[in-house]
Amino acid sequence: MPDNPPIPSLDELHALKPLQQPSYDDLTEVAHVVNRLRSLPPLVFAGECDALRAKMASAAAGEAFVLQGGDCAETFDGVTAANIQGKLRTLLSMAIVLTYAAQVPIVKVGRMAGQYTKPRSAANETRGDVTLPAYRGDAVNGFAFTPEARRHDPQRLLGVYNASAATLNLVRAFVTGGFAHLRSVHTWNADFVKSSAAGVQYQTLANEIDRALAFMVACGIDDEVFGTVDFYASHEALSLEYEHAMTRVDSRTQLPYNVSGHFLWIGERTRQLEGAHVELLRHVRNPLGIKLGPTSTADTALELADRLDPDHEPGRITFITRMGAHRIRDVLPEIVAKVTASGRQVAWVCDPMHGNTFEARNGFKTRAFSDVIGELNGFFDVHEEQGTWPGGVHVELTGDDVTECVGGSEDLVEADLVNRYETLCDPRLNRNQSLELAFLVAERLTTGRIRRPNPVQAFVPVSF
Ligand SMILES: O=C[C@H](O)[C@H](O)COP(=O)(O)O
Numbered sequence: 001m002p003d004n005p006p007i008p009s010l011d012e013l014h015a016l017k018p019l020q021q022p023s024y025d026d027l028t029e030v031a032h033v034v035n036r037l038r039s040l041p042p043l044v045f046a047g048e049c050d051a052l053r054a055k056m057a058s059a060a061a062g063e064a065f066v067l068q069g070g071d072c073a074e075t076f077d078g079v080t081a082a083n084i085q086g087k088l089r090t091l092l093s094m095a096i097v098l099t100y101a102a103q104v105p106i107v108k109v110g111r112m113a114g115q116y117t118k119p120r121s122a123a124n125e126t127r128g129d130v131t132l133p134a135y136r137g138d139a140v141n142g143f144a145f146t147p148e149a150r151r152h153d154p155q156r157l158l159g160v161y162n163a164s165a166a167t168l169n170l171v172r173a174f175v176t177g178g179f180a181h182l183r184s185v186h187t188w189n190a191d192f193v194k195s196s197a198a199g200v201q202y203q204t205l206a207n208e209i210d211r212a213l214a215f216m217v218a219c220g221i222d223d224e225v226f227g228t229v230d231f232y233a234s235h236e237a238l239s240l241e242y243e244h245a246m247t248r249v250d251s252r253t254q255l256p257y258n259v260s261g262h263f264l265w266i267g268e269r270t271r272q273l274e275g276a277h278v279e280l281l282r283h284v285r286n287p288l289g290i291k292l293g294p295t296s297t298a299d300t301a302l303e304l305a306d307r308l309d310p311d312h313e314p315g316r317i318t319f320i321t322r323m324g325a326h327r328i329r330d331v332l333p334e335i336v337a338k339v340t341a342s343g344r345q346v347a348w349v350c351d352p353m354h355g356n357t358f359e360a361r362n363g364f365k366t367r368a369f370s371d372v373i374g375e376l377n378g379f380f381d382v383h384e385e386q387g388t389w390p391g392g393v394h395v396e397l398t399g400d401d402v403t404e405c406v407g408g409s410e411d412l413v414e415a416d417l418v419n420r421y422e423t424l425c426d427p428r429l430n431r432n433q434s435l436e437l438a439f440l441v442a443e444r445l446t447t448g449r450i451r452r453p454n455p456v457q458a459f460v461p462v463s464f
């Protein structure tokens with residue numbers, strides 16, 4: 001159990017000159033908003049964060065696999081039943097593919113209910129002869145290209161709280177109220193294009209699950225044990241005002257937790273060792289992710305791990321590597337080797353999205369499905385060579401049939417991007433591409449090439 005040093009104040013954090021922060025013009029208004037946020041109830045319970053930390057520890061130990069996914073940038077307008085259900089359905093379908101094929105428990109974590117703040121490469125955006133502040137996520141400003149919308153508005157932080165609460169409320173209802181029951185495995189994708197290869201593969205798997213379920217019921221097992229799933233919320237902890245206001249001392253343990261989400265990650269652009277984000281998050285008890293891009297070194301990874309997890313607590317640290325398909329085989333091996341040699345057991349999760357973005361000839365920001373799979377294969381190969389466990393995937397996806405990433409079995413080309421390009425920031429996999437990815441990952445997990453300590457004991461049938 002870590003010591004409990006005082007949580008730094010917001011002023012102390014700002015003195016560390018944090019990157020990627022909004023510039024608010026009315027600091028009194030900011031203080032009002034932060035005070036209001038401090039008075040609002042937690043969105044998650046500290047005990048749930050502890051439960052997730054234990055599951056992340058299983059992923060670090062090679063006994064579970066993490067599936068983390070959702071929008072690049074959630075939006076306030078996107079908080080609709082259809083959107084939330086669509087993302088959940090996609091994640092549950094992917095999880096079932098991974099569980100059934102790979103026979104390993106899947107830790108299900110949404111990039112949901114809090115993913116409203118975006119770091120940007122450039123502070124401004126220019127269209128024609130007009131330059132305005134870049135869109136930084138609904139937590140900060142609006143997407144419309146007008147001075148009013150692009151103003152950094154602190155009231156939006158209350159919008160983040162409300163949107164996250166509404167999303168979590170429905171997610172909790174879905175995962176405990178019957179929607180996620182294993183019996184529903186067919187209905188999640190009932191409307192799926194029959195001609196889609198992943199859709200057909202999914203139907204075949206769903207039929208097998210139906211038969212297995214019927215067999216178990218015939219054997220006298222109450223199928224209500226398959227009625228609910230554990231599902232967790234995560235986002236990038238970027239807005240210091242919001243994350244600080246949502247950091248509370250847990251009444252059970254007297255220890256601080258960030259109660260805006262179960263799992264928080266520090267982005268590639270804000271993970272400076274002496275920076276404000278590391279300083280705030282080192283005090284909270286939540287399980288933490290650290291993004292590692294192509295310029296990362298083993299020393300950086302180890303220094304961050306020492307700072308954020310001085311006690312080597314199981315499940316505390318997850319390294320989310322996002323090196324790019326063409327760099328992963330060069331950069332990842334040394335990091336994995338040195339972290340492992342240090343005696344740390346961390347969860348290794350592959351984000352095959354953020355290192356593979358490019359601008360298409362028609363101006364759309366996109367990713368090629370082949371690069372996404374290329375990076376995943378590199379990730380599995382490196383861990384196979386090192387004898388370490390590839391602990392999970394982190395993907396930007398949606399439940400809709402958008403056209404934002406090229407490739408996949410539908411063979412989307414750059415000319416298709418214009419049809420349904422709906423993301424406000426980075427391109428997401430659509431439902432078909434997400435399922436396809438799940439089948440490919442399941443195949444890598446089942447080939448037998450990956451060492452799994454004890455697959456039989458590791459399979460926990462009551463919580464898929
Ligand atoms: O999601 C990640 C970042 O916010 C995003 O890649 C930054 O994109 P930009 O380079 O268009 O600013």
Ligand SMILES: C=C(OP(=O)(O)O)C(=O)O
Nearest residue numbers: 119267268269291322354
């Ligand atoms: C900004 C993100 O990633 P990264 O920090 O890896 O660029 C993200 O995951 O939204």
